[in-house]
Amino acid sequence: xxxxxxxxxxxxxxAAELDAFKxxxxxxxxxxxxxxxDVVSIDYNEVPAEQWQQVWDKDIAPKRGKLLKEPDYEMYSxxxxx
Numbered sequence: 597x598x599x600x601x602x603x604x605x606x607x608x609x610x611a612a613e614l615d616a617f618k619x620x621x622x623x624x625x626x627x628x629x630x631x632x633x634d635v636v637s638i639d640y641n642e643v644p645a646e647q648w649q650q651v652w653d654k655d656i657a658p659k660r661g662k663l664l665k666e667p668d669y670e671m672y673s674x675x676x677x678x
Contacts (some may be wrong), residue, residue, distance in 0.1 A: 599636075599638075600621055600625060600637070601641075602641065603641050603655065604642060605648070606643075621640070634647045
């Protein structure tokens with residue numbers, strides 16, 4: 597049961613653009629993950645730039661080396677790595 601979690605800077609997509617994005621992401625999950633449309637879920641969250649550090653600290657930095665696609669930028673992480 598694929599669940600896709602999208603976090604991005606605000607894009608101000610129209611309802612039609614968001615619907616097209618949802619449809620295309622769903623189609624990719626169905627095609628590549630051998631899923632059916634009814635089991636795909638998508639979470640879409642626009643995160644203001646001033647809050648992106650939290651996304652980095654929680655969802656990106658701790659998973660470096662394990663992400664399917666790594667970003668080509670660095671941020672100072674406030675997490676204390678143990």
